[in-house]
Amino acid sequence: MTKIDLKGLPHNKLEDFFLTRGEKKFRAKQLLTWLYHKFETDFENMTDLPTPLRAKLTEDCYVSRLEIADKQKSHDGAVKYLFKLEDGETVESVLIPDKPRLTVCLSTQVGCSLGCKFCATGQMGFIRNLKASEIVNQLEGIKLDQGETNNVTNVVLMGMGEPLLNTENVLDAIDNFNSELGYEIGARKITISTVGIPKEIEKLAALGLKERLAISLNAPSQKLRDDIMPGVKKFPIKSLIKPIEKYAESSARWVTLEYIMLKGVNDSLSHASELIEFTKDLPVKVNLIQYNPVEGIKYESSELRDLYLFQAYLLENGITTTIRKSKGQDIAAACGQLRTEKIKATGTQSHGEKSKQ
Ligand code: SF4
Structure with a gap:
């Protein structure tokens, strides 16, 4: 019998798990405390659970954990992790110290189907979705x-x-x-960064989520976005307007538009002007991101001068605009880069990558 992984199940699903096995639902609370506050993986050590239940859980279930396949530390303090999954696939996560914050950037899929041209992950193709446990276990x-x-x-x-x-x-x-009962990170400290999938954003708004929403826009016009983010064509920029408004209203927080600054591609003042036109009536702020160049990908980071001019122009036109400096340039910190380098170095490839050949 395949054992059930109890990691990553939210409280209500874990309560259902115990109820369907004839156990009291408060066992979920006890188990979550062991998993997330005491980092315990062995049911036998969970001493406030009855002995027969511990034995049953040991027989039928397990608590997953990820193995570190590689780790690189940047001179600026950022640490990039490559985690190995149960099926041998790998995903990346980054720890970014930026006092007083300590941020982790986590993966949600192995590879990606959207093929953004500036992104190392986009060149891998889609391999599979991560399970909830695999997302949680990156942080753990x-x-x-x-x-x-x-x-x-x-x-x-x-x-x-x-x-x-x-x-x-x-x-x-x-x-x-x-x-x-988990990691106690406030909703306002959690950001979902998406290319903007209208019906999914509306679903999050209907659920009343309070997490921050960031939309990776990266181009102010449909034509340019289609060029640099070809997999996103089916979600036109204009179709984002209503979902943005709904999410900002339901979460009582402005949505962030992420804009990676690519030298000579999207960083001129005429692009800034188009961006102002798109954002001026929307409940959004803009975050300009310095691009982390990726070996083998033609795009370069905008000159700092252009970055600041772009920001100043947006600010002058009443658009709240921040700049996010790139961290970990010396450690392959752009998403997908470390995995790609590791595959090249070891000659191993994932199933998805093999099947594309
Ligand atoms: S930028 Fe994000 S959405 Fe685009 S290919 Fe990379 S991982 Fe996928």
């Missing part, structure tokens, strides 16, 4: 590696993959991050 793996007292303050789902093409598992993982 970082915490354990850094020491259990390591106090991660923020989570961004901005690593490999598109979170809203794996919504159910992402929501289950968020429940674990956010819950007081």
Whole structure:
């Protein structure tokens, strides 16, 4: 019989699990405390559970954990992790210290189907969705590696993959991050970063989510977006307007538009002008991101001068605009880069990559 992984299940699903086995639902609370507050994986050590239940759980279930396949530390403090999954696939996560915040950037899929041309993950193709446990275990793996007292303050789902093409598992993982029985990270400290999938954003708004929503826009016009993010053509920029308004209203927080600055591609003042036109009546702020160049990909990071001019122009026109400096340039910190380098170095490939050949 295949054992059931009890990691990553949100509180309500874990209560259902115990109820369907004739157990009291408060066992879920006890188990969650062991998993997320005491980092315990062995049911036999969960001493407030009755002995017969411990034995039954040991027989039928397990608690997964991820193995670190590689780790690189940047001179600026960022740490990039490559985690090995049960089926041998790998995903990346990054720990980004930026006092007073300590942020982790986590993956939600192995590979990605959307093929953004500036992104290393986009060149891998889609391999599979991550389970909720695999998303949660990236954070756990970082915490354990850094020491259990390591106090991660923020989570961004901005690593490999598109979170809203794996919504159910992402929501289950968020429940674990956010819950007081889980990692107790406030909803406002959790960011879902998406290319913008209209019906999924509307679903999140209808659920009343309070997490921050960031939409990776990267181009102010449909034509340019189609060129640099070809997999996103089916979600036109204009179809984002209503979902953005709904999410901002339901979460009582403005949505962030992420804009990666690519030299000579989307960083001129005429692009800024188009961006102002798109954003001026929307409940959004803009976050300009310095591009982390990727070997073998033709795009370059915009000159700092152009970055600041672009920001100033947006600010002058009343658009709240921040700049996010790129961290970990010396450690392959752009999403998908470390995995790609590891595959090249070891000659191993995932099933998805083999099947594309
Ligand atoms: S930028 Fe995000 S959505 Fe685009 S290919 Fe990379 S992982 Fe996928």
